[in-house]
Amino acid sequence: MISRRNSTLALASIALAATFSAASVRAEEAPKVKLATSMGDIVVQLDPAKAPKTVENFLQYVKDKHYDGTVFHRVIDGFMIQGGGFTADMVQKPTRAPIPLEAKNGLKNDTYTIAMARTGIPDSATAQFFINVKDNAMLNAPNPDGHGYAVFGKVVSGTEVVDKIKAVATGNKGGHQNVPTTPVTIQSATLVK
Template identity: 50%
Template sequence: MFRTSPVAQTSAPQSGVGSHPVVVIETSAGSITIELFKEQAPVSVENFLRYARDGFYAGTIFHRVVPGYVIQGGGFTEDLAEKPTRPPIQNEATNGLSNRRGTVAMARTRVLRSGTSQFFINLADNRSLDHTGYAPDEFGYAVFGRVTEGMDVVDRIGASPTSDRGGMPNVPVTAVVITRVTVKP
């Protein structure tokens, strides 16, 4: 699912009070506050906000945890049933933002334009996930936000014991459930 070629990209934009939308992801492991980069990733941000406002994420889990790499969630329930989504969105990996520790990006399959509701949070600087070109193995994953509070929660989730379950690898043994995602005013 992820590529391995390294790349250099710009860092996340500097935040200014009230300049970016903010969401709080409440989980069974604690709360994570995320600043969204609407200017750099307008399609991804609007997509995420729409799912959040619709209550879609309530009851989904972080279904993929790879220590030192990523935690991924937003698409499966605790019994690993995939939730139905809206159609895929444009891949905004060309926005110049880098998959650094604490950034949030759209998850997708090997198909470049397949991102829907799932997202991941980088546990490390994962430059191999950045856009380096237009070939399928170079296109990258679109960063659309960053954790501003709760990185300790992200790290705790990232250290969760995992096993293969329901044909999926890296599923936390104890489910980490997203109880709700709130868009801050």
């Protein structure tokens, strides 16, 4: 006869195994998006389990081809590279309505993670995103503004491309600072998985 203690241990072991199995399946099934840039390809793996609305929003912009032809318009070595909102002549593309902030999802603004850019208003993210080029703990929720920035994935291929982009020369253009002097264009953004 199985004792209550042994049956509890057996159930706990099964639950733990199922959790690890489900986590690895989720990682394998997580969508990946390839950003084909003028400096090489970057592949990001998204985390819909932790940032469902943010991932859905990003994927809709990918499906709409919104990112095709946009540039990384804000590049700060030692901080991040930001893109997805402007053309090379610094014209902002129209966007859909802003989404709710999902910054308190447990994901951190660590090196090579992708997060949504926003204004000072928490629920203001639309299409622009950034890739952290260092650990940016000050962007995690709660940060000094009390809200943080929503991480929704990570770079799984092309970190060397991110490193090349972060090192480009920048200047001022169209009222914006830290704009690459030679445009770094996102030629296409495609769902690869």
